[in-house]
Amino acid sequence: MPQEFVEPVSEIDVRLVDVVKRFGDSNAVDHISLDVKDGEFFSLLGPSGCGKTTTLRMIGGFEQPTSGLIELQGQDVTWLPSYKRNVNTVFQSYALFPHLTIEENVAFGLRRKKVKDAEVKSRVTDMLKLVELPGFERRKPNQISGGQAQRVALARALINRPAVLLLDEPLGALDLKLRKQMQVELKRIQREVGITFLYVTHDQEEAMTMSDRIAVMNNGQYEQLGDPESLYERPQTRFVASFLGVSNLLAGTVDGSADSFALIKLADDTRLRVPAGLVDGNTQIEVGIRPEKVRMNRADDPIPAAANQLEGVVSDVSYLGVSTQYIVASRGGIPMTVYEQNVERTNHGSLYHQGDQVRLSWLPEHTFVVRGSAPAAGSVE
Amino acid sequence: MTGPSPPLRRGRTGPSVRQRVGKATPYLLLAPGILWLMVFFILPSVQMFLTSVSTGSLDNGFKLTWSGAAYVTSLTKFGPQFENSLIYGGTATLLTFVIGFPVAYTIAFRGGRWKNFLLFMVIAPFFTSFLIRTISWKVLLLDDGPVLSFLRALHVLPADASVIGTPIAVIAGITYNFLPFMILPLYVALEKIDPSLIEAANDLYASRWGAFRRVTIPLALPGIFAGTILTFIPALGDYVNAILLGSPQTQMIGNVIQSRFLLLGDYPVAAALSFILMAAILVAVSIYARALGTEQLTG
Numbered sequence: 001m002p003q004e005f006v007e008p009v010s011e012i013d014v015r016l017v018d019v020v021k022r023f024g025d026s027n028a029v030d031h032i033s034l035d036v037k038d039g040e041f042f043s044l045l046g047p048s049g050c051g052k053t054t055t056l057r058m059i060g061g062f063e064q065p066t067s068g069l070i071e072l073q074g075q076d077v078t079w080l081p082s083y084k085r086n087v088n089t090v091f092q093s094y095a096l097f098p099h100l101t102i103e104e105n106v107a108f109g110l111r112r113k114k115v116k117d118a119e120v121k122s123r124v125t126d127m128l129k130l131v132e133l134p135g136f137e138r139r140k141p142n143q144i145s146g147g148q149a150q151r152v153a154l155a156r157a158l159i160n161r162p163a164v165l166l167l168d169e170p171l172g173a174l175d176l177k178l179r180k181q182m183q184v185e186l187k188r189i190q191r192e193v194g195i196t197f198l199y200v201t202h203d204q205e206e207a208m209t210m211s212d213r214i215a216v217m218n219n220g221q222y223e224q225l226g227d228p229e230s231l232y233e234r235p236q237t238r239f240v241a242s243f244l245g246v247s248n249l250l251a252g253t254v255d256g257s258a259d260s261f262a263l264i265k266l267a268d269d270t271r272l273r274v275p276a277g278l279v280d281g282n283t284q285i286e287v288g289i290r291p292e293k294v295r296m297n298r299a300d301d302p303i304p305a306a307a308n309q310l311e312g313v314v315s316d317v318s319y320l321g322v323s324t325q326y327i328v329a330s331r332g333g334i335p336m337t338v339y340e341q342n343v344e345r346t347n348h349g350s351l352y353h354q355g356d357q358v359r360l361s362w363l364p365e366h367t368f369v370v371r372g373s374a375p376a377a378g379s380v381e
Numbered sequence: 382m383t384g385p386s387p388p389l390r391r392g393r394t395g396p397s398v399r400q401r402v403g404k405a406t407p408y409l410l411l412a413p414g415i416l417w418l419m420v421f422f423i424l425p426s427v428q429m430f431l432t433s434v435s436t437g438s439l440d441n442g443f444k445l446t447w448s449g450a451a452y453v454t455s456l457t458k459f460g461p462q463f464e465n466s467l468i469y470g471g472t473a474t475l476l477t478f479v480i481g482f483p484v485a486y487t488i489a490f491r492g493g494r495w496k497n498f499l500l501f502m503v504i505a506p507f508f509t510s511f512l513i514r515t516i517s518w519k520v521l522l523l524d525d526g527p528v529l530s531f532l533r534a535l536h537v538l539p540a541d542a543s544v545i546g547t548p549i550a551v552i553a554g555i556t557y558n559f560l561p562f563m564i565l566p567l568y569v570a571l572e573k574i575d576p577s578l579i580e581a582a583n584d585l586y587a588s589r590w591g592a593f594r595r596v597t598i599p600l601a602l603p604g605i606f607a608g609t610i611l612t613f614i615p616a617l618g619d620y621v622n623a624i625l626l627g628s629p630q631t632q633m634i635g636n637v638i639q640s641r642f643l644l645l646g647d648y649p650v651a652a653a654l655s656f657i658l659m660a661a662i663l664v665a666v667s668i669y670a671r672a673l674g675t676e677q678l679t680g
Contacts, residue, residue: 062580082583083591095581099599108595109585156585 012074013038013164013196014059019068021054021220028054029065030220036164036198041190043199043207046217047243052200053168055217059198060089060166073163083112088157089166092173094149096141102128102152103137109160127155130189147178154189164196171206183209204244208232216240234278238286238370247288248336249370254283261364268332272308273364286370291337293366296326296352297359307361312336314356324351328358336360433653439646451649455657459637466633466658469548469623470616473555477563477612478605480556485567485604486597490576503564515554515625522550522626546628554622559615563608570604571597606673614662634658 014036021029029051036042044052057063059070061082070078077085088109096105103124110120128134131151141149150170157165170186171179187210190197201207207214208228215225216239224231224240232244241247252264252272261273264287274287289308297303315335316327323339330336338360352358433451437443488499506514521528522545532538544550574597582592598605620635634654641651 060580060584062583081588082580083586083588087584089581089584091577091581093575093577095575095577097578097581097596099596108582108587112586112591160585 011038012036013040013072014198015069015071015074016055016059017069017071019055019058019065019070021051021058021063022066027051027220029058032068032220032222034215036196039194039196041187041197041199041210041212043201043211043214044217045201045204045207045214045243046223047202050217051220052202052217056089056166056168056198056200059164060087061085086163087166088160088162089168090150090153090157090170092168092170094141094153094170094173096149096152096156098141100140101137102133102139102141102144105141105152106156106159108156113160123159127159130158130192131155132185146173147182150174150182154186158189158193158195161193162195164198167197167199169201170199171201171203179206186210208244216243218243232290234368235288235370236368241288241368241370246291246337247370248291248294248334249286249288250332250334251284251286254279254285266332268330270310270330270332272310272367273306274367274369275365278367278369280369288368288370289362289366291325292323292339292341294336294338294360294362296328296338296340297361299357299359301359303359303361306364308364308367310336310360312358312360314352314354314358317352317354326352328360330360429652429655432648433656435649437649439648443648448649451653452657454650455653459634459654462632462634462637465548465623465631466617466635469552469555469631469633470613470619472552473559473616474563474609474613476552476556477560478609481560481563481567481608485564485571488564489568489571489574500565500568503561503568506561511558512621512625515558515621518550518554518557519545519625522553545626546631548627548631550626551623551631551633554626555616555619558619558622559612562611562615566607566611567601567604570601570607574600602673606670609669610666614666617662618658 012035014034016032016034019029019032019034020027032051032055034055044055046052054063058065059072061077061080061084065078068078069076072086097108100108106124106127107120110123115123124137125134128136131154133148133151133155136144136148136152141152144152150173153170167186171182174182183206186197190210199207199210208231211228213225213227214231216223216231218239223237223243224235231240235241235244235247238249241249250264250266250272252266254262255265255271256263257276258273260276262276262279264272264274264285266272272287279285303309310330312328312330314326315329316325318325319342320339321342323341326338326340328336328338431445432443434445434447434449435443436446436448436450484503488496488503492499520526523529524543524545529538529542529544533540533542544553578596578600579592582596583589587595617633618635618638620633620639623631623633623636638651638654638658641647641654
């Protein structure tokens with residue numbers, strides 16, 4: 001019989017300790033540890049095959065870990081079958097029961113728990129109201145749209161008031177506009193019900209929009225874990241820097257320091273400043289800067305003395321609507337991506353063209369430093 | 382680059398001819414089948430019905446007299462054979478389901494890369510004639526054949542045990558011969574079930590058995606229906622198994638029809654029996670379909 005809802009022992013809803021899942025002779029999940037807090041919207045983000053779905057499936061009870069420990073609200077559930085766990089899943093394919101009506105689908109979990117008929121009825125009504133599908137009780141899953149099926153899947157899981165709701169790329173099958181709409185909707189519902197959401201996606205924008213915290217995964221391990229802002233502003237690995245948004249990465253050598261900045265010498269002898277705290281004792285490092293933080297300047301434009309500078313030639317211009325994307329070949333031959341907000345166009349009235357000589361500048365504070373590889377196993381909070 | 386090239390244009394009359402052909406296509410595709418049924422089912426059925434209400438003998442010829450005598454004879458004299466048909470056919474259908482479901486389930490959900498091979502194994506017996514296979518069952522089930530000798534040696538059966546000529550042998554033969562007709566539709570239905578539906582049921586607190594009962598079985602119903610129909614109907618009318626594996630006491634209605642037609646030349650009674658069998662099957666199937674249908678609706 002499913003567990004009765006017990007008062008949470010701790011603030012931690014889901015805890016993974018050193019979990020490994022082997023398929024054949026490769027580790028799909030490679031020593032993952034994780035603490036998801038009560039009421040949090042937590043995302044596992046990564047490319048396909050990075051182990052995020054396997055991690056979710058182990059929490060849901062559909063896969064057993066090869067080694068490690070899984071706890072839900074302080075209770076060890078590592079070997080508990082899925083039907084005895086106080087978690088529910090929204091499947092990627094929705095997995096609505098085609099032979100049952102929407103009402104029967106949503107009520108399925110409560111029926112198995114032998115909840116009284118009157119209560120089931122009222123909770124189904126409430127739940128369909130929450131996902132904005134009132135009056136859909138009598139329909140069959142093949143009589144509703146993809147977006148509606150998605151909401152039913154959500155209602156069917158949430159109605160059981162699980163400790164944690166697991167969502168496996170639930171928006172993957174929807175078109176872009178509906179997806180954006182559902183992102184906002186999901187966030188609203190999560191706030192409204194206050195249930196912990198553990199969300200798996202390969203879409204970085206989706207993860208950024210909704211999550212309180214994100215774990216970026218690659219090759220069965222974490223690359224980095226943090227809130228969206230710190231992941232974007234201070235990516236720690238090359239993978240995170242390029243998976244979340246666009247980054248310009250420049251390899252260089254540490255060559256002295258000035259004030260609170262370290263000086264980095266690039267291959268073409270250009271010197272850049274980066275916050276000293278980020279260098280961390282290494283001499284060969286890679287520094288990065290986000291495209292929207294770089295300014296384009298003509299050769300004779302004044303540039304603040306403290307700013308990092310890089311000379312180059314515009315090699316490509318693309319108009320993106322909100323902004324214009326330039327590719328600038330630096331003197332050292334590295335292509336730099338720069339986004340310039342299109343409000344600037346009206347200001348200085350002119351565009352840069354292919355072949356223009358430019359000087360790129362950005363503030364040293366905006367520079368970040370990345371590692372090449374994933375951090376050592378199990379090193380997350 | 383110019384824009385996307387315009388779709389190929391034909392002459393003015395082109396599309397309309399094509400449209401006309403397009404509209405007629407379903408009928409053209411159905412035509413051979415309808416023709417086939419007309420010639421080989423409807424016409425013989427009419428002919429058969431007329432025979433069933435005729436009187437006479439093979440020597441003097443049959444005359445259409447609209448007599449109901451053949452139906453009276455059929456319904457009063459062949460109770461035991463109808464009963465045998467129903468019991469043997471029903472039991473065999475049940476057995477094919479009990480044996481076939483786990484096989485179909487395993488191939489569908491656990492078959493992996495062996496799926497096609499296993500399905501081939503199910504169909505493999507069809508490469509040999511139905512008759513030869515049934516005769517070899519006779520050899521297997523003989524009193525001093527391998528099966529009984531073995532069971533006797535193990536003292537599972539007494540020394541004078543005999544199977545051949547009993548209903549058990551007939552039912553075993555029918556079960557064996559119709560097993561693929563049960564397995565294949567069951568497989569098709571089970572194979573279509575998305576495994577994440579089973580996971581979803583487990584996720585929603587249904588145990589393995591609960592998920593099986595509330596998700597797998599309801600979704601397999603069309604296959605269960607098709608499989609039982611495909612087995613039960615031909616099993617009801619079967620006479621080969623009863624001839625080869627049974628005895629005069631295990632005659633089925635098919636045996637009676639066969640002997641009336643081919644040995645006794647009593648065409649009216651044979652035709653009447655055929656019609657009664659057909660009517661019984663139609664009634665049984667529609668009751669069955671309704672029962673399964675409503676269960677599917679209420680889940």
